Amino acid sequence: MNEDIAMLVGKWLLALLPIIVLLFTILYLKWDAPKSGAVAWFTSMLIGSVIFGADNRLLALANSKGMSLSAYVLLIVWSAVYLYNIVEKVGAVKVIGDNMISITKDKALQVLIMAWCFSSFMQGIAGFGVPIAVVAPIMVVMGFQPVVAVATCLVGYCWSISFGSMGSSFYTIQLVTSIPAVTIGTWMSIIFIVPVFLSGFGTLFIFGGKSAVKHGMPAVLVTGTVICSSMWLMNILDAGQLATMIPALLGCCTLAIMARTRIYRENSQEESFVIAAAETNTCSTVKKMGFHLAFSPYYILIALSLLAQIKGAAHLFSPLSWGLDYPAEQTVFGYMVKPEHMYARINLLNHPGPLMMIAALGGILVFKRAGYWRSEILGEAAAKTIKQCITTSVGIITMVMMAISMNDAGITSLLANGMAGATGKLFPVLSPYIGVLGAFLTGSNTNANVMFGALQAETAKVLGISSVIIAAVQSVGAAVGCSIAPTTVMLGSTTVGMNGRESEVMSRTIPYCLGISLMVGIYAWIFSYIIF
Template sequence: MNNMLLNIENWILAISPVVILLVGILLLRWKTSRVGSIALLAATLVAYCFFGADARLLAFANCKGLSLSLYVLLIIWGAIFLFNVADKAGAINVIGQTIRGISNDKLIQCLLLAWCFSSLLQGLAGFGVPVAIVAPIMAAIGFEPLTAVAACLIGHSWSISFGSMGSSYNSIQLVTKIPGEIIGPCMALLFAVPIFATGLEVAHIYRGKEGIKKCLLPILSTALSMSILLWLMNFIGTPQLASLMAAAGGCAVMAIWASIYKKTATVASSAKPAKTDMSFCLAATPYFALILISIVTQIPAIRTCFSGYYWGLSYPEMQTSLGYIVEAALGYSKIKFFSHPAPILFLSALIGYFIYSHSTTEENARELLPYAVTKTIQKCIPTSVGISTMVMMALVMSDSGMTNLIAEGVAAAFGNYYPLASPFIGNLGTFITGSNTNSNIMFGALQYEIATLLGKSTVFIAAAQSVGGSLGVAMAPSTIMMGAANVGMTGKENIILSKTIKYCLLNIALVGLAVWIFA
């Protein structure tokens, strides 16, 4: 029970760490690691001075934060390492060239690359990789740079939550404690409308209303296949493969339409594909391994056999001096050695390394592993510090009762109309941090608390948090900057944002309407 009185002064104190986070990122433009550390310090001081949290409770809260951070960060490191191995070997270029050569109809190319293939990459690696890889490919084969970046940003935004081996899905599941078999299918259901909408929007970005009219049937059939597969992967208990398999199905359906729309004209390209002896099947070997190992580890008999092998700390029940009770946690944020996504990712990367090293030059084979390790460290360390401090801040706020008090205030302000706003809060978190995972960590528990207080469906509200956060990637400054840098639009990020924001907000509003109806 929380005995802290709900009034404006206490509510401002409770939300002050979040305000510091917002001001630091949006106005002062500090790095995530810096602002996260300051916000963590502020949360700790406020919890200790005003919310009755003692040193022992704060220590356990920070330990929980590190445990949860480790669960998520291992996935990020594994996904980025796998991508870097494939990238150095030239496999990513081969995969891109293969898809690029399927059709010479520009609109179909745009849909296939920006909507389907970028989502496939999100399912495999994520964290900005789809925009960084696909947008330059599109620019190289004749698309305007602005069109290429905007189309990729919008096109892959539906695949974020279940992409990167389900890191965002895992984070919302962990912070809300809603079982995956319940929240997963619900999230997939809410994604059905945005999947269709993002296809229409990619066509509109490239050719306006004419593009929508021309490809309405291909978009409808492709969106239907992706929606069904996204839900099916969650229904059978393999959410970490949901975006990957849904996007793969979308690529297959769109490839069929590509053959129907195929012309005899030669595709104009400003850059010739790089010569390579690597086949598509060879290039995609680690990703085939990833899919196969993930499927095998989800077989009930195998999953049950190895379920006892995990790492996880247990925490006792605690209580603040104001009466807020923190429940005991047994095996908090378990890292299962044989089913956690990270071991599967690293094993797939090593399989790829072995295959690539025997199919390339001796010099390139020697450089492959050092390059992948170095690039992974360079990319992941700043992200890791930022995520860790933000997770620790979120756990300090949660275990001291601050999140609960914020929830009471927000619930009192919005009332029964809160479901309409729930995905926009997810979007806000992604806009601030550039990550659906970070957004879920920041606001997932808060949204769960609000739904509980309002008597709304906690499952749908929590799902809306992650769905809104996923779609919000299309207007996240950090992702926009990555895309701009790769197509020569550095310094013109505001133009890209003005292009994507209207589509992004429309998609989130549609999700909010669906949540309001269901919740």
């Protein structure tokens, strides 16, 4: 009996080896994500074959699934970044940002507009570090200290990441867990209630302490309610790809309205929160491009996304789909892999990638008609997109193949049973920290979901609790974890001239990341064991 237990523990530790390799190479050897992901993927293949009885055919099919899933996600990533780069090259991003700045002179409301809502809007349309790179430098020019600008953006936008980048992380957690989009999206929006409000209060506290929180509380409570409600509505309507962009935009509008209420018109705190740097107004008195023109590609994208929800239109374009069928497989030890039909299906109308490319084309036509288009922008935007996305793409591909190989070889199932036995009823509290770990290691909510999404859902099944809730918590935790991801922290620090001072930023964001994750875990425990 003791020998059986020892063998089971030994096998469980071997099952952990791909994750240990990933941790060791990233944290200790300081390798980049593609290199670490490749070694971890090879380790998962070796362990799956030698220890778990996965034959060459099973592993080949698993890697093919990984490539299919990667194609689904990367089409979103590349399209989102390319669309953003076109808009940025035209000068429209600055126009959008200037309109945000001009809303109010109240510094507390400014930090909420920029770090909590506008950065989240940027996450909704681009992601992958773009919100920090764009918003933090603008905040420094507005008069905020560099460390405050970066830290408030990192904490403020964490609620927006899972549904950001036109839903790339959201689609990933859906695909790796096989949970329908509406089901998991609705639960994610419910669980995100905690990070939405706490990130708003967190940005205020980083900026101005208790007095700023007290002053900004009405704005956070009202705006947070609008954000949470619209996020839930987008998912109910099966428009998860808009569940960051629309709530963030409505959040900016709500704060603009709040700035004109008696609470903030008569009690403006622009003088009481003195910033070290002198305030500089970045808004030109005469704008050559109006907000609506600058925002036109995203108006087109919103319209296309809403069109995609019409059943008749979706049925019309349903034949224009791509996906692969995979047969059922079985390891030597009897672990079954179910068959898949049209795995990671890409549909012309329902997939965000094609919609974003159509929106980019529409934006080009609008800008050209208005006289703001230069022919070289297409090449410049493409070159910048390639530079931004190559490394990320290789990292995603290797980690997706690692995760699918572990899942189909039965490695994930064994790990889930071990975690369930070790943590028991406390697992929902631990669950968001697993997501945080994945985001910290990879710098990506998407990669974290690939690494741990299936593991978390499988552990929940073993414990007899809702796998939907725990899968949602995984993605929420990974989103919060992006506030301390070294790659994002370094990006933000570099853009505001704080090279080598990343520790100052992380020392500010870590307490909020850990505290918000704890509250999410408690929230998940209540749902898992008391309400359901």
